[in-house]
Amino acid sequence: xxxxxxxxxxxxxxxxxxxxxxxxxxxxxxxxxxxxxxxxxxxxxxxxxxxxxxxxxxxxxxxxxxxxxxxxxxxxxxxxxxxxxxxxxxxxxxxxxxxxxxxxxxxxxxxxxxxxxxxxxxxxxxxxxxxxxxxxxxxxxxxxxxxxxxxxxxxxxxxxxxxxxxxxxxxxxxxxxxxxxxxxxxxxxxxxxxxxxxxxxxxxxxxxxxxxxxxxxxxxxxxx
Numbered sequence: 025x026x027x028x029x030x031x032x033x034x035x036x037x038x039x040x041x042x043x044x045x046x047x048x049x050x051x052x053x054x055x056x057x058x059x060x061x062x063x064x065x066x067x068x069x070x071x072x073x074x075x076x077x078x079x080x081x082x083x084x085x086x087x088x089x090x091x092x093x094x095x096x097x098x099x100x101x102x103x104x105x106x107x108x109x110x111x112x113x114x115x116x117x118x119x120x121x122x123x124x125x126x127x128x129x130x131x132x133x134x135x136x137x138x139x140x141x142x143x144x145x146x147x148x149x150x151x152x153x154x155x156x157x158x159x160x161x162x163x164x165x166x167x168x169x170x171x172x173x174x175x176x177x178x179x180x181x182x183x184x185x186x187x188x189x190x191x192x193x194x195x196x197x198x199x200x201x202x203x204x205x206x207x208x209x210x211x212x213x214x215x216x217x218x219x220x221x222x223x224x225x226x227x228x229x230x231x232x233x234x235x236x237x238x239x240x241x242x243x244x245x246x247x248x
Contacts, residue, residue: 034058034229037090037133039065039124040099044179045139048221048246049097050077056225063091065124084120087127095135095228096128098163110151118159125163135170135231137224138163142177142211142239170231174224177239178214210240222246 036053040046041064053062054074063078064070070079082088084100098121107113125136144156160173223242227235 033060034095035061035063035091035093037063037065037093037096037124037128038099039084039097039121040101040139041070042066042068043099043101044217045174045176045220046097046099048218049099049224052221052225053097058229063093065090084123085115087123090124090127090131092131093128093133095137096125096133097137097139097224097228098124099139100124101139104152113152114155118155118162121159122162125166125168129166129168134168135172135228136163136166136168137172137228138174139220139224140173140175142175144173144175164234170228171234172224172228172231172237173235174220174237174242175239176215176220176242177212179220180214180216210243211238213239213243215239215243216246218246219243220245222248 036059038046038049038053041050050062050064050070050072053059054076059076061078062074062076063080065080065082065084067081067084069081078091080091100116100120102113102116104110104113107116121138128136138160140160141153141156143150143153144160145153146157146161148154148157163171163173219242223237223245226245226248227237
């Protein structure tokens with residue numbers, strides 16, 4: 025008789041499943057036989073169903089206790105243009121992500137994966153990069169056994185199907201990547217959202233301490 029597969033033993037918590045990378049993270053988690061249950065946190069219910077999937081509608085500004093999980097994935101993010109102001113942007117990219125990470129740690133989670141951005145730096149003079157860097161610093165102080173930070177370049181993916189506006193910077197980066205790809209350093213090429221998600225999903229389970237995944241390292245992760 026063939027050996028019996030080990031039972032699924034890990035529980036995952038995902039915030040931001042409606043975004044480009046979040047959608048890919050959700051698909052990967054649901055397809056992983058080692059994951060027994062996936063809890064999603066979102067302001068609205070996702071148009072998805074799966075035996076492993078448990079959806080939770082939440083207010084990130086007044087977050088209630090979250091379900092226990094072994095690992096947490098943070099993919100919440102917006103732009104200043106969409107949010108409408110710098111404070112509104114910070115409320116999503118910093119406050120909401122940090123609130124989930126704190127609540128998950130209190131509920132017993134020991135591993136944390138973050139979708140950050142290339143250029144994240146708490147000392148940056150660029151507001152967007154500074155907020156991303158400040159979040160990375162704050163997460164590092166929460167006591168997780170493992171923190172994996174993905175810093176992608178411009179994301180390639182279908183925002184239209186998600187009902188999201190196409191970002192002009194990403195459009196330009198995609199055009200340049202197509203025509204000048206051999207000349208662009210790997211860390212600055214556009215990257216598929218699927219590769220970012222795959223890199224996080226591959227790195228987090230066996231990691232210890234803090235690991236930073238630069239964009240060049242994540243290129244092609246979904247095909248490995």
